Amino acid sequence: MKKIFLLLVWIYLAFGHTCNTKLFSLSTQGESSIKLQDIITDLSDMCHLNIIVKDNIAKAKLQEKLKYIKLSNLSLDEFLKYILDNNGFFYTLNNNVLSISYIKTKNFKIDYVNNIFSGSIDFSASVSGNSNDSSDDSSDDSSDGSNTLKSTFDFDFWKYFTTNINSLLNSQSNGYFKNPTPIIDKASGLVTITGTKEQLKKIDEYIKEINHRLHKEVLVNVRIYSVKLSQSNQAGVNWDKFGMQLSTGDVPTRGTQIGTTILAANTFNLSAMLNFLAQYGQVNSISNPKITTLNNQKAIITVGQTKNYSYKTVTIDSNGNMFQNDQIGSKFIGVLLDITPEISDENVIMMTINPSVSSLSTVQIQPNLPPDTIEKKLNTIVRVKDGDTIVLGGLITDEQTLKANGIPILKEIPLIKYLFSYKEKISTKEELIFIITPHIIDLNKKTNIENIGFKKLPTLEDF
Numbered sequence: 001m002k003k004i005f006l007l008l009v010w011i012y013l014a015f016g017h018t019c020n021t022k023l024f025s026l027s028t029q030g031e032s033s034i035k036l037q038d039i040i041t042d043l044s045d046m047c048h049l050n051i052i053v054k055d056n057i058a059k060a061k062l063q064e065k066l067k068y069i070k071l072s073n074l075s076l077d078e079f080l081k082y083i084l085d086n087n088g089f090f091y092t093l094n095n096n097v098l099s100i101s102y103i104k105t106k107n108f109k110i111d112y113v114n115n116i117f118s119g120s121i122d123f124s125a126s127v128s129g130n131s132n133d134s135s136d137d138s139s140d141d142s143s144d145g146s147n148t149l150k151s152t153f154d155f156d157f158w159k160y161f162t163t164n165i166n167s168l169l170n171s172q173s174n175g176y177f178k179n180p181t182p183i184i185d186k187a188s189g190l191v192t193i194t195g196t197k198e199q200l201k202k203i204d205e206y207i208k209e210i211n212h213r214l215h216k217e218v219l220v221n222v223r224i225y226s227v228k229l230s231q232s233n234q235a236g237v238n239w240d241k242f243g244m245q246l247s248t249g250d251v252p253t254r255g256t257q258i259g260t261t262i263l264a265a266n267t268f269n270l271s272a273m274l275n276f277l278a279q280y281g282q283v284n285s286i287s288n289p290k291i292t293t294l295n296n297q298k299a300i301i302t303v304g305q306t307k308n309y310s311y312k313t314v315t316i317d318s319n320g321n322m323f324q325n326d327q328i329g330s331k332f333i334g335v336l337l338d339i340t341p342e343i344s345d346e347n348v349i350m351m352t353i354n355p356s357v358s359s360l361s362t363v364q365i366q367p368n369l370p371p372d373t374i375e376k377k378l379n380t381i382v383r384v385k386d387g388d389t390i391v392l393g394g395l396i397t398d399e400q401t402l403k404a405n406g407i408p409i410l411k412e413i414p415l416i417k418y419l420f421s422y423k424e425k426i427s428t429k430e431e432l433i434f435i436i437t438p439h440i441i442d443l444n445k446k447t448n449i450e451n452i453g454f455k456k457l458p459t460l461e462d463f
Contacts, residue, residue: 019047024079026071037062039083050097057176058089058102088197103177106200108191108207112157112214158186168206172199216295218341218349223435224286224303225277233280236396236431265387277433286335296342304334307360309371329370333358341438349438350383357395357432384438392434
């Protein structure tokens with residue numbers, strides 16, 4: 001066998017003569033470059049190792065030459081790590097058997113439910129007007145303007161995960177090996193991938209980061225209040241005054257804008273907030289839900305009722321005969337709030353918040369169609385720290401009712417009741433206020449209710 005420039009420094013212990021007690025050195029560069037196979041062969045002869053090469057790709061890669069390497073006084077395990085592990089090989093050394101491969105199949109575990117979340121929220125407004133030049137008929141269309149904002153969400157975790165896994169495999173591919181299609185078992189959360197050492201390393205880092213981020217939770221404490229506006233405050237809560245109040249230092253804040261306020265965790269005072277709102281009308285608590293959701297997953301809160309209705313449809317058979325059918329439908333009326341939190345590595349929470357309120361219209365234009373509704377919505381994205389409080393306002397509902405007034409008894413007599421009664425149109429305006437406080441829950445730490453800002457109810461032991 002052709003000898004190579006391989007310097008072996010043998011240091012024997014008093015009681016051992018195997019390669020486990022030897023130190024190895026290797027130096028080669030330029031024209032002295034050698035093949036990995038020659039090094040492994042000489043190592044086998046010196047240490048009496050049995051060599052097993054498990055795949056053809058490893059066999060081909062062992063034919064490559066090392067351009068430059070200089071190792072000194074390494075143990076056998078360290079020596080194998082530098083010449084095999086650092087060159088992309090998998091290897092195991094059990095007793096005197098050295099197994100070498102270039103590809104490997106590995107299983108990864110993803111703890112995630114097999115669900116798909118999708119939906120959309122539309123915001124639209126239109127303005128129409130007449131052109132100043134009546135002789136230009138083409139200006140009719142250009143005088144109409146519309147603005148539409150559509151917020152959509154479509155989250156299919158396994159779809160995006162599969163795409164990302166394939167992208168990572170392709171980015172680390174080489175001419176020696178084409179990866180088989182990854183096996184992704186959504187039901188068990190098991191992912192089986194065959195790839196090179198570099199590919200599996202990238203996949204392992206990616207999946208560890210996914211599991212770390214997916215297993216963060218956010219507990220969202222939501223308080224929903226309605227302010228029945230007084231006659232002198234029909235325009236709604238003046239959030240400018242709230243901002244001025246905060247600037248005096250009574251209730252410190254990190255940032256304020258009209259309708260949206262972020263209050264620091266250690267300064268938020270619910271009583272002070274309710275006292276401020278009471279200046280504008282009667283304050284009522286609508287709901288106070290607490291909901292926990294995984295990182296980057298949507299939490300939906302609804303407060304209201306489902307209205308059932310009937311309407312008529314017309315069908316025409318093949319003979320041209322018309323038939324009228326009664327249909328039953330339903331529509332949710334009330335308050336809808338969807339929140340999506342995303343936790344950064346610095347435990348800063350970015351929250352997408354979409355509150356909306358709907359009510360039935362008092363005027364039904366088409367009686368044979370489903371009822372018309374009035375909807376008001378907001379869409380905002382905020383960044384807050386753990387325990388900070390977001391205050392959202394500005395959603396004002398206007399309910400019109402008719403109140404019958406008149407002279408008692410006389411207003412009930414047929415024919416003449418119209419002479420002694422009248423109907424009064426009453427407008428009632430309410431503004432909805434959303435107070436939202438997120439708390440990060442670390443699943444790796446023991447958490448109790450006091451850690452996230454809630455008070456524990458007293459027990460018999462406390463008395």
